[in-house]
Amino acid sequence: MKKLKLTDIAKGGDSQLIDIDVDELVPLPPPYDKAEEFPGFKQLTEDQRERLVCNLDGVVSYAALPKPKNKAEEKKYVKQFISGLKKLLSKENNWTFLQPLLLSLDYCAQCQTCCDACPIYLGSGKNDLYRPTYRPEIFRRLVNKYIKPGGKLRAKLTGADIDLNWTTITRLYELSYRCNLCRRCTQACPMGVDNGLITRELRKLFSQELGWAPKELHEKGTMLQLDVGSATGLRPNVAIDNLKFLDEEFTESTGINVSTPWDKKGADILLIHSAGDIISFPESPIAFTILCNAAGLSWTLSSEIPGYDGINYGVFYDDVQLARVATRHAQIAKKLGVKKIVMGECGHQNKALMTVADRMLTRELNIPRENVMTFLENLVFSGKVKFDPTKNDFPVTLHDPCNLVRNMGVVEPQRRILRYLCPEFREMTPHGIENYCCGGGGGLSVMSDVNFTDWKVNVAGRMKFKQVLEAFADHPGPEIEKYLCAPCLNCKLQFRDVFEYYGAKEKSNLIFGGMGELIVNAMAIMKKPFLSWEEE
Amino acid sequence: MSGIVWHILAFGVIGIFLAVTVYRTVAIARLPVHLRWELAPIPHEKGKGKYGGSYLEEYEWWTKTRQRSRIAPLVYMVVEIFLLRGIWKRNRPLWPLTFAFHAGIYLVTAMLLFSLVSSILIITEAPPYVINVFQEIASVLAVAGYLMGGLGAIALLFKRALDSNLRPFNTTTKYFNLVLLGAVFISGAYAWFNLGDFAAEMSLFIRGLITLDTGLTIAFSLSLHIIISLLFLLYLPWTDMIHFVAKYFTYHEVRWNDAPQDEKMKRELRGLLAQPVSWSAAHVGADGKKNWVDLTKKKTKDEEA
Known part of the structure; x- marks a missing residue:
């Protein structure tokens, strides 16, 4: 796998920074272990390479990213980016996240402890480009160089010099959408530095200053x-x-x-x-x-x-x-x-x-x-509705949506429901506030421009899919019906893409759905099962 | 070196260190209240903090009194600061190195406190055996701190230089910081082994500073150590090594700040929302005059029609 330096982000113009090799991704358990059985990545055509900005990893999440016609236009975008950096660091324009941003920019010890917490980095087989520290450190160095007094000289003297050019900006834009904002890395940081937040701030800069954001969002x-x-x-x-x-x-x-x-x-x-x-x-x-x-x-x-x-x-x-x-x-x-x-x-x-x-x-x-x-x-335990948990007598596991669990601390209510209504409920490993993101977090689940879905199902969602399969390791085949409870629309959209890509329904008889459906399925009044494993 | 020079150097550096550290701390503290961005686990959530739960799990939470633990966050931070819980849990190979390094800092700081007390005892003419107890403890803390810190600094330097995970992220500043702090520890260890009674010499030096004794003289090895330490102290508050301050804010003001609005916050928020916005993207609709409240009043297509 190609080793990347931070300065590589600014080099190479329109050429692609890395290639993704599916054989280097973290392996999935059988029967999903043969990469050649799945469609793989859609390679960009010559025409697409000509028309689109595709200088990062061969994946394009936003086809409308403008391509400058000349050097003057390139300079205009660089100027806009610097103007956005200044606004991000101003109280008037960014009081909303100024304190967390400055703390995260100024106090990273570069210990790389957060890397192994990132499901995208792990799923990618530890590709340098997807390190949770790679993008924030580039951003940090750009802030230090272009915004702080004496930054340019200091950058040269300390070896932290990264050029800000069209290539840097477009790669950073694309790279800001290679993160689920799940904040698992933040949780792992002993310093409290928030790489997820830095990524979001970067997205904000592009959206609020340059008007660049994925069309689906x-x-x-x-x-x-x-x-x-x-x-x-x-x-x-x-x-x-x-x-x-x-x-x-x-x-x-x-x-x-x-x-x-x-x-x-x-x-x-x-x-x-x-x-x-x-x-x-x-x-x-x-x-x-x-x-x-x-x-x-x-x-x-x-x-x-x-x-x-x-x-x-x-x-x-x-x-x-x-x-x-x-x-x-x-x-x-x-x-x-x-x-x-x-x-x-x-x-x-x-x-x-x-x-x-x-x-x-x-x-x-x-x-x-x-x-x-x-x-x-509250509704389930109110006594106002009667339940028959035997109706849910099939293996169930729970996906913890990052925003609800890690980011809000809502951990136990859903578990109390499942422990009551699902006799075969089992946890994934890890779970609760240490869960892995579904791979669709940070808005990625609704993004599907060009070949972005291929990246989501192969890289971003890999660790979660692996985890789901391992939770049902006692019944890997299709003989037993299994349910993945994913109480979040965005997570479900991601699981829909992942399950379809890998054929999880056919190979493992595995379906996904929300919590409400599982509760209704267990209602005593229901004459027929509310849940169905049959294709609609 | 003349005694007066020591006074100027020591008090000058300590003064600058305190002034810059306080300035930077106040600068962080005075940043505006931000949007909520909490992250589990939040240890002050009584009965829930252990598994990462929050008061939002409560049915109609706004009707209930929040149960907050004062002890749990304290225990959490003590373990984090002194035992480096995060590194232990997530980056075990790094832990012995960084633990030795940080333990060195804590032990040397403790040694300075014991030496300070011992010099006060000397000034107040306390019984010699009491002074001896403090100096003996200071001596043990010093040698343990210098050795652990020195070894930690050297090990971290090698780790930074050789580990392919860390190397791409290094700057000369990162190396310089380790070298400088390593020099503090190593010069301290040199002084300890070179002097017959390091702790007594240190106490006498501090006594000389406190009593403004212009005849203050110290041995070369201790002078070298003190000069390097003062240089470090002068440099420290300008760097990211004051993360001991920042860490309070990243934990208490960001990760664990799950406070709903109160009256004071409401007043501050009204001021913040009234600030003009100048983001340039067309959809924002900012003109440098409209404030946050104005910008949220975007009309729907039906309303525009």
Whole structure:
């Protein structure tokens, strides 16, 4: 494997910095151990190489990254980057994360202790490019050189000199989307340095200063969500129609009256699902409808833009967008007069509204907000709904969404539910706050431009997939039905890609889904299983 | 060297060290409140900190009194600082090296405290056996600290230079820091072995400083050690080696800062949200005048129509 120096980031112009060799990736257990049986990476065509910026690892996550036509244009981007660096370090433009950023920039001891905590670095077979320290150290040296007084001279004298040019900038942009922001590296750092945060700040610089961000997160993410209501493109009336249709369909299939309330003023609870669940995993919102109605809760969904889509991709790349989406959600709750907001099964959604945006929601917008796992736990143990755990008598393991668990400390509620409702529940290793990210964290799960999905399923999601398979090592084959409980939309999207790529359903009879579905499956009232291993 | 020069050097360096360290500490402390960015485990979460849980696990947490442990974060930090828990857990091969190095620093610091007490005892004419006890302890701390620290510094230097994991990230500053601190330890060890009674000499030197004794004289080996140590002390607060200060903030103010808004924070937040924004990307819509609150009022397409 090619050894990389920090200064390599600025060298080589348009040429690719490294090649990814699938044989060097961490091996998967049988029957997934033969790399040649899987499609592998889609190689970029000559035409793509000509048109696109692809100077990092042969993977392109953002086809629209502009290619400068001449040196003057290159210089313009370099100037913009430096201007962005200055703003990142200013109180006015970045009070939101200034203290954590400065601490992380100034006090890294370069002990590399964090490296072995990073699932991407491990999954890649310890490729230097994916070290959690590689990108932050380059960023740190650029700040020291271009922003601090006497930086250029000091950089030369201390051997920390990295050129800032078009190549550096574009590689850094692409490299900022080779991180899940899972903060496992941060947890491992004895100094408290946060490489995940530095990566996010880098993404912020690109988005807030240069206007560069993956289209799935920005143009078709937060922008679309704020414009029409949802990053899926669902408009309010279509969202209502979709759920009405689902209500009817599930009423018919379950024999239970499924009816989702909309825009009920004065309801106790505003439930905000991710609209992606309505489209891709409709069992999830329906499971919540069944459960909330069975428990006799006073609750509602909102059809106001963007009250029916709880995602907030701003948390991955842009503070302004983060604030806009979170403010909207809180305003909608205020208007409805609810007592609390409960977010659906989506890790970043819970983190964005409950903690990260907490200090943006001042005065009347600071409405109580509850995480989904605690909400479900209370419902399950309230005694209002009867359960028959034998209905869930199949092997179940739990994926811990990083945002909900490591970043919010919501660890036990979901486990108490599973220990009660799933007789064959088993933990992965490691789990809880030391879990591995699914590989789709940091917004990566929704990104699929050019050949990015290949990287997600082969590299980013590798350690998690390995871990899931090992959790079911006692039943590796397809003879036993197995369930991976992943209470997060983004994680489910990542698992969908990974399972499809490796053929996990066919080879291991392994399916994934949320927590709500598993709970409904165990409801005594259910005549037929809510979960199905049959292909739809 | 004349006694007055020692006074100027020692008090001058200590003064600069304290002033710069306090300045940098206050500068970090005065940075604005930031968005929440906590990270489990948070030890002050009573009953939950051990497994990484937080008060957010509680049903309707805002209706309940937060259960906070004052002892657990203290215990956590003591183990982290003195036993280097993080390195032990995550980077075992590095631990003996860095533990020796840090233990050297702690032992030498403790030796200085014992020497200070012993010199005060000399000034106050305490019974000689009491002074002896303190000097004996200081002597043991000194030799243990210098040897451990010196070995740690040399081992870390080799590790930095030879380990392919660390080498790409080295700068001359990293090497220089280790060499300088290594020189402090090695010169200290040299003085300890060279002098008949290192601790007594050290106490007398400190006594001379405290009493402003202009006739202060010390042996060459101790002079060398003190000069190198003062140089290090002068250099320290300008570098990232003051992570002993930064670590308080990275843990208490970032990782473990899970505080919901209170009145004081609300006032500060109102001021921060009222600041003008000048990010240049078109979607931000900033013009250097609009503030954070203005920018969040982006209209939907339907509202614009």
